[in-house]
Every structure is written in C-alpha cells, then in structure tokens.
Amino acid sequence: MRYAISCAWSSTSLDTYMNPLLKWGLIAFAALVVLAFIGLSIMAGSPKDAIQMVRYALPYMHRGDLKVGDALPNVQLVALDGRSRFPLREHLKGRPLVLVFGSFT
Numbered sequence: 001m002r003y004a005i006s007c008a009w010s011s012t013s014l015d016t017y018m019n020p021l022l023k024w025g026l027i028a029f030a031a032l033v034v035l036a037f038i039g040l041s042i043m044a045g046s047p048k049d050a051i052q053m054v055r056y057a058l059p060y061m062h063r064g065d066l067k068v069g070d071a072l073p074n075v076q077l078v079a080l081d082g083r084s085r086f087p088l089r090e091h092l093k094g095r096p097l098v099l100v101f102g103s104f105t
Contacts, residue, residue, distance in 0.1 A: 037050065040053070040054070072088065072089050072092070072097060074087060074088075074089055075087070075088050075089075076088075077091075
C-alpha cells in the first residue's frame with residue numbers, strides 16, 4: 001500500500017509564487033541597469049562616450065595608496081605641444097605641488 005505525503009507547499013503553488021517574484025525581480029534589475037546607463041551617459045557626455053569609458057577606463061581604475069605628504073611618484077607628463085614628455089619631479093625641483101582633480105568648465 002502506498003501513502004501519498006502532502007504538504008502545504010506543493011510544487012505548483014511554489015511555481016506560481018516564484019514566477020511573479022522572479023519576473024518583477026528581473027524587471028527591477030533591468031530598470032536599474034538602464035537607469036545606471038542613462039546616468040553614466042549623462043555624466044560622460046553621450047552614450048558612445050559612456051560605452052568607451054566602461055570599455056577602456058574602468059578596467060584600469062584603482063584606488064591608489066598615496067597619502068597627504070607622500071613623495072611624488074616619478075611620472076612623465078605630456079607637454080602642451082602633445083609630443084614631448086618631461087618628468088614632473090625634475091620640473092618641480094623640491095617645490096610643493098597641489099593636484100586638483102575635477103572639471104571646472
């Protein structure tokens with residue numbers, strides 16, 4: 001003789017409960033992705049610039065370990081002519097340097 005075990009959560013009731021939850025979760029995730037892309041496009045200037053920023057700039061972004069008062073790293077800067085480079089450390093000759101990152105346009 002076989003006995004059937006019944007429980008409050010049958011597979012059909014679980015499927016009908018999870019499908020709307022999964023559907024709305026995916027819709028919310030897609031909406032967040034679209035909103036993030038729109039925000040990034042506005043910040044970058046255009047959707048094309050946003051795609052290029054994500055594709056090229058983001059993989060190379062990292063948080064540095066420089067602190068206030070640290071010695072200047074030996075970096076090469078591009079001169080205004082766009083071709084020649086010069087070492088920043090030799091150009092400053094021990095004078096203080098203030099770096100400001102931002103857009104003032």
